[in-house]
Amino acid sequence: MTAPEDIRFAGYRVQDAAAVRALHEQAWRDLAGPFHTPEQVQAHILLIRDPGYAEALASNNLTLAWHEDGRLLGSAGWCDVPDAPDAARIRKVFIDPATAGSGLGRRLVSHVEAAARAAGRRRLTVRSNANAEGFYAALGYRPVSRGIMAAPGADLPVVFMEKSA
Incomplete structure (x- = not known):
């Protein structure tokens, strides 16, 4: 497991996109x-590969967690909620599978x-x-509603959650 002192947080740069x-x-x-079904997994991967994804990364106040050896271990960001100026939406929280369960996701979201x-x-x-609902619940988020996220080839089930800042 990676020690906290081996990790550096840095803001996203366009050259980090790949x-x-x-x-x-x-x-x-x-x-x-x-x-998720294999079709749902593939559909979300197609979203990540979409050319517009890089633009979304740049607009989400993304923080990256880098290991001292140069490996990217995680990301998390936030963006404005257009119809709710008092709210922020947490976005793009992903952790290197080898680091999952180490507390890095919690640290990134807290940041x-x-x-x-x-x-x-x-x-x-x-x-x-669906795979992250328990993670967010453990961070104090509560479910508000359920819905779907449209993706190429399959819709993904989602839970809309919130908490007070």
């Missing part, structure tokens, strides 16, 4: 697979929640995929 996409794809494939609070957001929301 590493971030690779991490997101691997994390989704390995960690979401048990909770971006603090950034959202510093920007004046009093409410935090997340659109959780």
